[in-house]
Amino acid sequence: MIEAIRNKYPPKFLFLLFLYISFPINLWALYHVADIFPHAFTRTLDLWYAFGVSAVILTFALFESAVVFGFYLLVGLIAPRRWNGRKLLMVLTSISLITTLWGALAQFKSLQRFLTNTIHWITKFYFHPVQVFYLVIGLLLLFAVALPAGVMIFFLTKNQNFTNKLSAIFQKLEILSILYLFLNLLGIIILAWRNLSP
Amino acid sequence: MKNLNRRDVLKLLGLLPAAYALNQFSNLNISGNPSMQNVLILVFDAFSAHHLPFHGYGRDTAPNLTKLLDKAIVYHNHYAASNFTTPGTASLLTGAYPWSHRAFNLNSTVTDEFENNNIFSAFSSYTRAAYTHNPYAHNFLLQFKKHIDHLAPKHELYLNYSYIFDQLTENDWDVVRFTKRRVIGPTPYPLVSSLYLNQILSHFDARQKQTVEDQYSDLFPSGIPAVDQNYYFLLEQAIDWTYAQLDQINQPFLGYYHYYPPHDPYRTRIEFEADFHNDDYPLINKPLNVFSSGMTEDQIYAKNTRYDRSIRYLDSEFYRLYQLLESSGLTDNTWIIFTSDHGELFERGMTGHTSEFVYEPVIKIPLIIFEPGRTERLDIHTNTSATDILPTIVKITSQNPQAASEGQLLPPFNSASLDSRPIFSIDARRNPRNQPLRTYSAAIIKDRFKLIQYAGYPELDTGMILSELYDLENDPHELNNLVKSHPQMLSLLTQELNTKIEEVNAPFEK
Numbered sequence: 001m002i003e004a005i006r007n008k009y010p011p012k013f014l015f016l017l018f019l020y021i022s023f024p025i026n027l028w029a030l031y032h033v034a035d036i037f038p039h040a041f042t043r044t045l046d047l048w049y050a051f052g053v054s055a056v057i058l059t060f061a062l063f064e065s066a067v068v069f070g071f072y073l074l075v076g077l078i079a080p081r082r083w084n085g086r087k088l089l090m091v092l093t094s095i096s097l098i099t100t101l102w103g104a105l106a107q108f109k110s111l112q113r114f115l116t117n118t119i120h121w122i123t124k125f126y127f128h129p130v131q132v133f134y135l136v137i138g139l140l141l142l143f144a145v146a147l148p149a150g151v152m153i154f155f156l157t158k159n160q161n162f163t164n165k166l167s168a169i170f171q172k173l174e175i176l177s178i179l180y181l182f183l184n185l186l187g188i189i190i191l192a193w194r195n196l197s198p
Numbered sequence: 199m200k201n202l203n204r205r206d207v208l209k210l211l212g213l214l215p216a217a218y219a220l221n222q223f224s225n226l227n228i229s230g231n232p233s234m235q236n237v238l239i240l241v242f243d244a245f246s247a248h249h250l251p252f253h254g255y256g257r258d259t260a261p262n263l264t265k266l267l268d269k270a271i272v273y274h275n276h277y278a279a280s281n282f283t284t285p286g287t288a289s290l291l292t293g294a295y296p297w298s299h300r301a302f303n304l305n306s307t308v309t310d311e312f313e314n315n316n317i318f319s320a321f322s323s324y325t326r327a328a329y330t331h332n333p334y335a336h337n338f339l340l341q342f343k344k345h346i347d348h349l350a351p352k353h354e355l356y357l358n359y360s361y362i363f364d365q366l367t368e369n370d371w372d373v374v375r376f377t378k379r380r381v382i383g384p385t386p387y388p389l390v391s392s393l394y395l396n397q398i399l400s401h402f403d404a405r406q407k408q409t410v411e412d413q414y415s416d417l418f419p420s421g422i423p424a425v426d427q428n429y430y431f432l433l434e435q436a437i438d439w440t441y442a443q444l445d446q447i448n449q450p451f452l453g454y455y456h457y458y459p460p461h462d463p464y465r466t467r468i469e470f471e472a473d474f475h476n477d478d479y480p481l482i483n484k485p486l487n488v489f490s491s492g493m494t495e496d497q498i499y500a501k502n503t504r505y506d507r508s509i510r511y512l513d514s515e516f517y518r519l520y521q522l523l524e525s526s527g528l529t530d531n532t533w534i535i536f537t538s539d540h541g542e543l544f545e546r547g548m549t550g551h552t553s554e555f556v557y558e559p560v561i562k563i564p565l566i567i568f569e570p571g572r573t574e575r576l577d578i579h580t581n582t583s584a585t586d587i588l589p590t591i592v593k594i595t596s597q598n599p600q601a602a603s604e605g606q607l608l609p610p611f612n613s614a615s616l617d618s619r620p621i622f623s624i625d626a627r628r629n630p631r632n633q634p635l636r637t638y639s640a641a642i643i644k645d646r647f648k649l650i651q652y653a654g655y656p657e658l659d660t661g662m663i664l665s666e667l668y669d670l671e672n673d674p675h676e677l678n679n680l681v682k683s684h685p686q687m688l689s690l691l692t693q694e695l696n697t698k699i700e701e702v703n704a705p706f707e708k
Contacts, residue, residue, distance in 0.1 A: 025393055025394075028391060028393055029391045032381075032389070032390075036377070036380055043304055043376070044303050044305050044306065045303045045628070045630045045631065046303060046306065046631075049372075052370055052373040053377045056370075056373060056374055056377040056378075056381065057380065060391065060392060061391065064392055067394065100393055100394075103393030103394055104389075104393055107390060109388055191367070191370070194370050194373070195366065195370050197369070
């Protein structure tokens with residue numbers, strides 16, 4: 001498996017894919033850091049404690065980025081050979097962006113309520129609840145992930161101009177993403193310092 | 199056999215005194231030598247003296263403990279130095295008030311001065327063992343760990359814990375616990391920071407808890423005892439573990455064991471589930487104040503009853519430990535100190551110990567000393583403080599006195615009268631630790647009077663200090679505020695408290 005990944009992806013590709021995948025995850029984590037930091041400080045009146053809390057969120061964001069990155073590396077292995085290079089990078093990044101977006105949206109209670117109500121509504125038509133559950137999951141995956149991803153892939157493969165524009169946007173985010181990566185590492189250092197110091 | 203000559207007989211006669219001395223030494227009873235006696239401190243978290251029948255409570259919450267009092271010293275007016283774990287435990291372990299050790303914010307630790315000036319450092323010639331279920335108390339054990347020979351991690355006696363979140367981050371339990379809810383949930387916040395793994399990890403946590411629940415739900419139908427609602431434990435297991443450790447470690451020992459019950463969530467074993475059900479025990483209706491949260495009387499009554507049932511549970515388990523110690527002979531040469539870090543309150547629209555209140559139920563705690571060789575009960579009614587325990591056990595076991603202790607030798611070990619001494623209890627959780635005390639609730643108890651001062655809170659008008667004065671002898675439930683009818687006493691106690699606050703604030707004033 002490692003050999004397959006090594007053959008398929010050059011080091012720069014891996015680095016950029018990680019940067020792009022971790023960007024929205026870190027952005028979401030930083031929103032939570034900004035939100036929780038004052039609560040953590042008010043709770044204990046200890047700034048170092050609030051930094052510790054932030055460090056846990058940032059470290060977890062790095063861990064989660066690594067897991068998602070690993071998953072998309074595997075997805076990339078089954079992609080057509082002609083998508084190698086920048087195109088594959090754009091495809092994988094686009095799909096990861098769509099799933100990340102849904103990961104965030106799915107947390108909103110109103111959306112969860114809508115889905116629950118939908119399931120209840122469908123069960124009125126005498127379907128078995130488990131069938132309805134899989135039906136809804138299937139529809140969700142289709143409309144929320146597969147269709148947008150399909151559209152993205154279509155444009156990325158057919159429209160060079162679109163690929164270039166998307167690539168340019170991602171390049172602009174690289175610096176920010178590197179900064180986030182630096183914050184992740186700072187989080188690990190803070191956490192290690194707090195827990196390894198006597 | 200060679201015949202003994204006169205010189206040999208004289209030589210043997212010369213050895214007689216040495217033989218006599220040796221014989222005396224071998225007969226020496228270890229329990230008679232104070233410096234060889236063990237000290238065992240048993241802390242039951244959030245245990246209010248107001249819920250004990252021998253302190254006047256109307257429910258028989260502690261029948262077993264009551265039986266044991268026939269050979270104990272019972273302190274009837276013993277006060278914690280604060281109203282929650284962090285400062286309360288710190289004062290017990292350092293003999294200093296919160297304004298000195300500065301551990302008065304949630305999750306804080308004591309100042310560096312106390313790292314080598316605490317109960318464990320005082321017993322340097324002893325084997326020192328410690329354990330606590332309570333993570334906030336565990337912070338201090340970690341801080342003093344170089345003086346503790348046997349320190350078990352808190353999760354040693356948890357039935358469920360996460361390797362990554364709890365074991366790898368031993369120093370940072372509260373940080374990780376506080377953040378974990380925000381990262382993976384379940385959370386009171388609508389959103390969590392994890393976008394992909396939150397469902398998987400929270401499901402894993404829930405499954406781990408479910409496994410423990412399935413195992414013990416018959417014994418604890420209303421829920422297994424838990425720290426922070428999440429980490430299950432059994433007091434039975436903790437008691438067995440404590441006894442096994444005490445039985446193995448070298449003597450003399452100092453043992454500090456800080457158990458979680460009867461702390462919230464007030465869970466109890468099946469045989470106590472029905473206790474006090476419909477017993478019509480009256481809950482006294484007390485006046486609200488600015489910090490009351492507005493819980494209904496029914497809610498308070500229900501929690502109060504659950505708390506009493508959890509005291510029955512700990513009473514039964516403490517009795518079992520006492521019997522184990524007695525059967526092994528350890529009670530013959532061990533001072534057993536039974537106490538708490540702070541109390542618990544069920545009144546004025548509030549329950550628990552998370553408010554700014556310093557009313558009697560949340561600061562008055564049990565103190566029972568089982569002295570080796572004592573055969574009759576001794577009742578002490580003098581006001582005493584948790585800060586007194588350290589200097590007392592140091593003195594009675596002839597250990598090194600700790601310079602920073604603000605406590606006094608407890609009666610009956612102190613020949614001087616402590617009747618006119620002021621006792622303090624202070625909550626300054628909303629005051630930064632490196633700044634002078636400006637936002638606090640403080641109680642000063644002197645003779646039969648108690649003054650409560652609330653200062654610096656945004657809930658009060660700017661610059662306003664709210665004072666309440668009670669006569670504890672005639673009004674033990676603090677129902678009648680005497681601020682207007684006893685201006686002289688109010689002035690006297692206010693002056694004494696303010697002088698003390700000014701004195702402790704001096705090093706922190708710019």
